[in-house]
Amino acid sequence: MSVIGKTRRKRKDKWGNRMALIGITFVVFSLAVTVTIKGTSLKGREREYAIRLENLEAQVDKEKERAKKLEDYRVYVQTKQYIEEVAKQKLGLVKPDEILLKPSQRQ
Structure with a gap:
């Protein structure tokens, strides 16, 4: 092999290494962007679920209070006074x- 052939091979190898490095960098960057976007949407869902949980807990409290009132009314209905x-x-x-x-009646 001549010196020119070795130089071309080295250039070709350097070019191939650069392309591989660029490809890997692109894949890593794409994964980072995807993870960030998905993480943001998951945080939004988490906030929605937290609000929903608070609403459901409030409803449970209201229903417990209502059940207590109904129980008191049931006891009252069974009294002689009622x-x-x-x-x-x-x-x-x-x-x-x-x-x-x-x-x-007066008219």
Whole structure:
């Protein structure tokens, strides 16, 4: 081989090494950009899920409070006071010792 052939081979090898280095750099850069973009979208989702979780926890608290009120109402409905109240209001019943006074109708 001549000196010119070796020089061409070295140039060709240098060019090939540069192209490989450029290719690897491009791949690494592309991966870095992709990871950054995906990371940003995941952080956005995380914020959305955190807000959603807070809303759901608030709903659970409201439902627990509502369940407590319903339980209190269920206990109240079973009392004698409630039964008398309903009998007076809806059925118009009175106790034997009560006197009903009806307003006179004037025209």
